[in-house]
Amino acid sequence: MKFERISNLVLRAGVAFAFLYPPINALFDPTTWIGYLPHAVRGFVPDLVLLHGFGVLEVVIALWILSGKKIFIPSVLATVILGAIVLLNLQDFQIIFRDVSIAAISAALALNALAKRAATSVEQKAAL
16 A cells, blocks of 8 residues: 555656646746747737746646645646647657656546545445
């Protein structure tokens, strides 16, 4: 059981790092990250506002995943965001291919949360 908890923490830390690095680095080098914003969403607000607004979302998701509380929700959000990043930037797949792996990790965290919830539900029904 101890190894399962440590393993879960390592997975959460890996996903959280992937969501913390871009917004932190974007504070110091925003021009590198603006290019990853899909053209369809650019122009409605200044690019820097969009970039840092998305960065706030990334930080919230990262900290939520690190906390381990109600992990299903931020894990699904992370999976969807990473999937969208990949699909919207297929021309840069040589750079973003790692996002597929990180999305798989966040999907696994979500599935583990569902499995844990289902097991708890079965145990509660059995206790009645």
